[in-house]
Amino acid sequence: MIRTIVVGVDRVAPNGDTANKIGTYQLAITARYHGCQFIVAAPTTSVDLYTKSGADIVIEERYEAEILVQTGFERQGVLEGRLKRVEVQVAPVGTRAWNPSFDVTPAELISAMDGQYLANKQINVQYAFKKDAKGERHGLAAEQLLAAQAQKNDRTL
Structure with a gap:
């Protein structure tokens, strides 16, 4: 406890x-x-x-993008050994964030x-x-x- x-x-x-x-x-x-x-x-x-x-x-x-956007790698590129970095919006367009x-x-x-x-x-x-x-x-x-x-x-x- x-x-x-x-x-x-x-x-x-x-x-x-x-x-x-x-x-x-x-x-x-x-x-x-x-x-x-x-x-x-x-x-x-x-x-x-x-x-x-x-x-x-x-x-x-801090920047609101740290909350609204996530960065990763394109799945197909990972499987083929070609890493392509992509950003994905994880909140609806127009959403604002306080960070x-x-x-x-x-x-x-x-x-x-x-x-x-x-x-x-x-x-x-x-x-x-x-x-x-x-x-x-x-x-x-x-x-x-x-x-x-x-x-x-x-x-x-």
């Missing part, structure tokens, strides 16, 4: 929303539905303090980020990645709490 889903991240907004490869949001919804933890491994280089929320993250779009490279996962679907435990509230990424007087990230105590909670969960299952 799956208890935790861990994903990487390309961008983290200060409110805790994240942008990552397409399909990450679907995994977060799946984790929530099945009662699993959804953890985002977020390096400090992914934090974007200038983007307020996921709604402000510009999503790169984003990334999706945004809202903070409320994230159980933990880089060890910063959310407990169903939004994370203050600016605070979590800020260093204290000892040079440690403020999120370190939360990481330790999350690790202890995970061990407790393992013992009770």
